[in-house]
Amino acid sequence: MAPISALTAFLILAAEVGAVFIILTTAHDPLTVNIGFSILAGITTWSAIPALSAIFVKAGLKGMDLAKRSKHIIPESMGMVAGLIYLVTMFLFIPFPFMKWFTASNNGDPQELKLLTFPNLKLAELLSALLSIQSMVFLGFADDVLDIRWRFKMPLPAIAAIPLLMVYWVNSGVTYIVVPIPLRPILGQLVNLGPLYYVYMAMVAIFCTHSINIMAGINGVEVGQSLVIACSIAVNDLLFLQSSLTKGPAIETHLFSLYFIMPFIGVSVGLLIHNWYPSKVFIGDTYCYFAGMTFAVVGILAHYSKTLMLFFIPQIFNFLLSSPQLFRLVPCPRHRVPRFNRGTNLMEPSRVVLDQAAFDAEPAHHPHPHGHQDSKHPISPKQGGLTRSPTASSLHAASSHHESSSFEPSCPPSPGSQSTFAAAGSTSPIPSKSQFTPMPQSSLGRKGWVCVKALEALRLTQVRYDARTGQIPLEMTNLTLLNLILLKTGPLSERNLTVAVMILQIICSLVAFFIRYRLVTFVYDGDL
Secondary structure (H helix, E strand, O other), rough: OOOOOOHHHHHHHHHHHHHHHHHHOOOOOHHHHHHHHHHHHHHHHHHHHHHHHHHHHHHHEEEEEEEOOOOEEEEEEHHHHHHHHHHHHHHHHHOOOHHHHHHHHOOOOOOHHHHHOOOOOOOOHHHHHHHHHHHHHHHHHHHHHOOOHHHOOOOOHHHHHHHHHHHHHHHOOEEEOOOOOHHHHOOOOOOEHHHHHHHHHHHHHHHHHHHOOOOOOOOOOHHHHHHHHHHHHHHHHHHHHHHHOOOHHHHHHHHHHHHHHHHHHHHHHHHHHOOOOOOOOHHHHHHHHHHHHHHHHHHOOOOHHHHHHHOOOHHHHHHHHHHHHHHHOOOOOOOOOOEEEOOOEEEEEEEOOOOOHHOOOOOOOOOOOOOOOOOOOOOOOOOOOOOHHHHHOOOOOOOOOOOOOOOOOOOOOOOOOOOEEEEOOOOOOHHHHHHHOOOOOOOOOHHHHHHHHHEEEOOOOOEEOOOOOOOEEEEEEEOOHHHHHHHHHOOOOOOHHHHHHHHHHHHHHHHHHEEEHHHHOOOOOOOO
């Protein structure tokens, strides 16, 4: 880490002293104490990452950011540091929500009061939530080290959520859902899902974790989107606490949510400072798993999982957009992040080959003319392009096992080329023969062909057709939100692409608040 100025050092010291003062003087107010711990957690994360980077590099957890012209060794899996500091912070915070049971008295006998009224169930929920988050942190680090295949790591969040679900079951947690108003004449006001409710909670944990994991791969985007979601959750909790309509149980659940979210915001800010463009560290799958499980924990135990999903609008859209590739209706390369154009120093949409035989038979074919990525030629670098050193050959060539890009210079078609492009966001007309003709002879398959045509018609992807007939789709842009943003805006720098994602996340959070506090009355008459 570069030397800091005397003023910065003084401000950091003042913040640390202030945080300690807050903790020591407001022990009776758990939320204020939690804020003090969050400040300390953020400062500790910011200072610990540079100090521990050399240890990670020495252990072989290192790589190079290939989305840069200059190449430097960068430590990987630094989300582990943020996750551990978060856990230590929460462990130290455990006594404070229950402090009044340690200091109150009942006719001069505090021990009797503690035995009769101590909220053991709340303590169990707190400990089970921390155990689930801790499990997810270590499973994420194992994924970074062992490069677990998707088929095996898909259920990992559900496995990590087992302590949370077991305590929820022991505490006889509610398993009913509130039915939307239009459906109540048919289903009634409440529907008890029974065991299916636990399946639902496990699915929430899986989605929250992997939805962040698949919208990743460039400097700062994973931490940036998670930070916006966490701040949105904190604002929602504070709005509930300030509302005069909020009842006692709702106050407790939203305080519980804040206890977990505020330290998460602290460590995420400390990590983002180092992960922001140009990134000095890579966060790995560890942070994505850690962030997703934290969100799932607060959504489940604070009973606002539907509101939580509103804050995941970009991630839900990215999942739906990615579904044809994720479910193998069209070819899916291992890494799908935008590619880096060395000539312009900008990020451009990456591509995937749809019909390898037809692609190879193209008269004007050049190897990887658009820096595409295809299922037969996977490219291993990730987080904007990352390669492993020889000493870490057993690890995957990416900081967070997310996505990757190829890095050949852009090679647009020559003026005489007959290849047909259907560009999303393009103002040029789309040839009718490529839009409305029956399915040609292609190795893509009927379902894949229908998906490609539908996505092309919706301008969610860009497709290149063969030069001879203009009907056989050869390649298309990968189906991710990052690539779609670049299709709509044109090439962007890596920093500006991350900023665009964060702005979109903020806009969607504002939409979520509008839905939650204005439009909700048309569907629900109670808490979401």
